[in-house]
Amino acid sequence: MRVGPRRWRFASIGNLWRSSLQVRTVVITVLLTSMAIAVFGAVAALSISQDLFSSRLNQVLSVSNRAIAEAQSSLSASAATDTASIQELMNKVLSDIEGTTTSQKVALLRSEKASFGYTQDITSGGLGLDxxxxxxxxxxxxxxxxxxxxxxxxxxxxxxIVGAGLTVQVAGLHEVYVVFDLSGEAQTLAYVQQILYVGGIALALLLSAIMLGVVTLVIRPVRAVASTSRMFAGGDLAQRIDVRGEDELAVLATSFNQMAESIQSQIIQLETLSTMQQRFVSDVSHELRTPLTTIRLASDMIFDGREQLDPSYKRAVELLHNQVDRFELLLGDLLEISRFDAGAATLSATKFELKALAKRIVSSFLPLAAERGSELTLRAPRPKCLVTADERRIERIVRNLIANAIEHGDGGQIEVWIGANRSAVSVAVRDHGVGIAAVDQSRVFDRFWRADSSRKRTIGGTGLGLSIAAEDTLLHHGALEVWSKPGEGSCFRLTIPRTPDGQITTSPLGLPPTSPSPQTSSIILPKTWREESGHDK
Amino acid sequence: MASKILIVDDDNALAEMVGLVLANEGYEVNHSADGISAVDDFATHQPDLVLLDLMLPGMDGIEVCRTIRTQSFVPIIMLTAKAETNDVVRGLESGADDYIVKPFKPQELVARVKARLRPAPNDSAAQSVVVGDITIDARAHTATRDGVPLSLTPLEFSLLVTLASNPGRVFTREALLERVWGYQYKADTRLVNVHVQRLRSKIEHNPDEPQIVVTVRGVGYRAGGG
Structure with a gap:
């Protein structure tokens, strides 16, 4: 059953009604004026018809009065006594009445009180007694x-029909009826009504047209205000309204422009402030690099000769050396974040194989994982996972997730999952450590945020790792999601489209991934580099 | 005889520290604190290698690099705090051979300096190689076209020899970084791109349609038949 187009049409009319002030105003005006014109027309038609009737009635009555008076006087003056002459008199009277009233239809009837035998009922113009x-x-x-x-x-x-009594000598009381035709008046009335109809409709159309014109005239500046404010709200802060004249709309436009001006200046001020802030962070990071280089060179030089130093100096220079490393990492991350904040980060996408990258990263983490007692495994599907993305950034994200998993995994099993579907590829890192409390899960990507501030850093992250990972993901139009249950561990899942301008329909991996899915058919154990293929058979 | 190195940096502490590191390695080090004196000092000391900071008062590093290149082919290594900016590419285009991003480790600095001071690799047994209409004499370190010597920096020469000695073989940018620059690890492939451009501008008849150093899309470069 096809109901779409019909429904659509209704919807569009309803939409037009709601969205267009012009349509609403014109439609309401036309309806109301049409109703007013109709009422006026009806009243006019009624009063004209009454007027026509009453003036005709007056004329009819006065003519009848005269004709009957004349008839009566000629009847009274007559000396006729026999039937024939009376009947003749009656015929003459009838034709006299016809002459005076110009009526074609006259009846002269015997009354009940008439004397019998002198006269007969006579009518003219085919007038019947009925x-x-x-x-x-x-x-x-x-x-x-x-x-x-x-x-x-x-x-x-x-x-x-006008009727009266007539007294005939000898023959007694008779009745006279004169019929006055009103068809002329009826025609006039019909004509007048026609004029009222046509005039009314013409008037309604004219009014509609005028209304449309006036409303358009008024609505045009209102529309301009509406579209300008929409563009302004859409972010084009330079939008202003042309002010013409000094009417209410000009006042509206002027105050809108003033408002826009003040908003724009505030936003520019905020933007400048924010840009300055970012510039400051970037400049500080850069300015710190030269002295840091000197410190680094000096510390390395002393560090190389530490064997010649007293034990306490030796320890001091070891600490110095380590902390210079840490400082450098922090500075690097800070600079990276400032680059994101300034919008200066760009994607340099190449096509690469995700499994190979993951294998390389995982194997580089094996010694650290082993040191913490964690078993690090890579689970990937058999087919190649080709993706066009910024390999350096993807590597950085995955490294960060694995380092976090080792740090917070409490020596438990850590799984790195790879998944791919038509639209996207995914990497998920699952640990079985303490997990993250529900309230904290939304904060893990915050800069310098720590799940437990009393917990010491052992691997030596900068506190910006996940923030940078989130920014890198954003740059790929991907998603970095977290799942965690206290006591059961956490899972971070990165999903990016296969190509930078692609769309993700669904993530190929669950959150957390469950094994063994039909897609994740082979499990690679990097510890021995043995590829298992048993799961898909 | 010890190689002479000129350090051009307005930060005296860093310059002195770099000097200490390099002196420990047995190099003779001089220091210029701004661009204008750097050009003078270059003429006075005749160094074998220049370490050049890009941001200098007076005359900036790019200008200094260009000026030195008009007189000499000595290796120039830029020191920069901003690896991601166009400054690096501009510096390489103005004639620098390599760059180091601050902060760097002493070992890294020494390795780069040594790589640039080492004579260009000569893995070809042949004394002379011909590519296109260019004749390369590997022993004498000269490249000539119709008997006229082409003015190539040692690095450009080394790049050309590496490609020409293996005609038809395609070198990836990473392989060239390893063989020409002496990098053992992943480095910035922009180095290769910029130097190939510079080399082409000197040896190709039409640098927009290169015949001698040919790009192999998605892979790298190879020497063309000419």
Whole structure:
């Protein structure tokens, strides 16, 4: 079932409604003005139709009044007494009424009180007795004087029927009904209504267009403010709004610009401060190098001749020698960190085989591990793990992780895992030492941070190793993660994309890695350099 | 006779200390504290090797290096506090043979100095080698094109001889560092790149399309047929 596009369209309309002030304003205005125009049109149409009707009614009544009065007077003046002449008189009266009222449809009917036999009901223009409303006839019969009218519908056309009583000599009381056609008025009304419709719609469209224009005019500077502030928020601090005129929008733009100015100057100030700080660290590190070189040369020279010294001098120069080494390491790391802080660190990526690198590093650590009673093993998959990365930095990260594992591994087993999948390669270093408390796990990458400040450093790291490792990882767009359980040890897992511009989908190793996974099929034991292949069979 | 070494460094303590280390090794050491006096001292003492700090008051190390190179081919080793900057490449391009990053160990300093003062390796039995239209006389340490001698520094000469003596063989940058510079461990391959460029600018007809020292992409360099 495909519901996507439809839903998308709804979503996009809803989105437009929410996001565009212009759309919202125009739509609301058009709806409200349309409603107002519709109400106005309806009221106008109603009052016009009433007006048309009442003026026609007045005219009809006055004409009828005159015609009936004339008819009555000519009936009263007549001396006719026989049936034929009375009927003739009646016909004449009928045609007189027709002449006076210009109505085509007139009826002259015998009343119930009429004397029998003198007259017959006569009608003109095809007017039938059924067309006369009973209520009107009843009213005329009951009141022989006065005019009575009713609004009716004859053959689909609106009409007014006026009725009255007429007294005929000898023949008695009769009723006269005159039908006045209203189709002319109906046409006028229809025409007026049509004009109201067309005018209303035209007016609504015109108003919409004007509204759109006005809103666009007002919204344009607002949009400019919105887009400028968005770019400003996006980091382009040089963005400013053009100020035009002196209206409210100009005030808004001016104060926005002032705000932007002050933010920009503050940020520049902070940046300058931070740059100065970084420059200072970098300069200090460099400035320290020349005297350190002198100290190093001097200490080495004395150290070389230490056998000729008194035991206490000899010990002193040994300490001096060691600490100069340590100082140099610290200075090197400090310089490295300042390079990261200054954004001066660059990736010099080459293609290399990760397993070979890991093998080399692990074997170089074997003596130190053995000294601490730790067994150091490398577990790697059989296929080659080719990766394009900065080999020097990857080596530095892995060295650091292994050195930490030996330092904190309490002489337990240490495993170095290598993993690879399509998108990424991974190195995980697992120790079985004291582990790191949960609260401290997020702080292990902090500069100069120590898990236990009372714990002495034995291998002599600088306290910047993991910070540098984290920065090196960041430079590769990789991830350096830590897992630890107090009492069970820790695991640091480095995952980097296969190529510097690649994306990691998943890490090829678990955290901590579990053995033996189908990928990690062979286990290399560097102690004897014996490659085991039993696990994948 | 002891080799003479000129140390150019504005830090007197370091210069004196380096002097002590080198004197212990039997070298005769002189010291200049700034760039301008370094050029004068170079003319006066005629040293066999120059240790040159890059950041100097007056005239900077790059300038000093260039000036010395106009007069002499003696080995120049730069001393620098910033290995990662372009200063190193600029220094090498201006004619320095090698560089040492501060802080360095005395053994490292002595090893580099010895490597530069050692006569260029002559592992070729042949007296003369021809590469392209260049004739190299290994004994006399001269390279000539149509009888006209080419002015090469000992290091450039050594680089050319190493490549030309093994025609067709591809040398990695690491192998060249070991054979020409005398490094036993991993060093900065920028040294090789810069010196190959300098060598090409002197011996190639068109340095942009080298025929004599040919780059083998992803591996290193070899001598071309010319």
């Amino acid at each position: 067309d006369l409303p009973k209520s009107l006839r009843a009213a005329v019969r009951e009141n022989s004087t006065g005019l009575w009218w009713e609004s009716v519908d004859i053959g689909g056309d609106p009409a007014i």
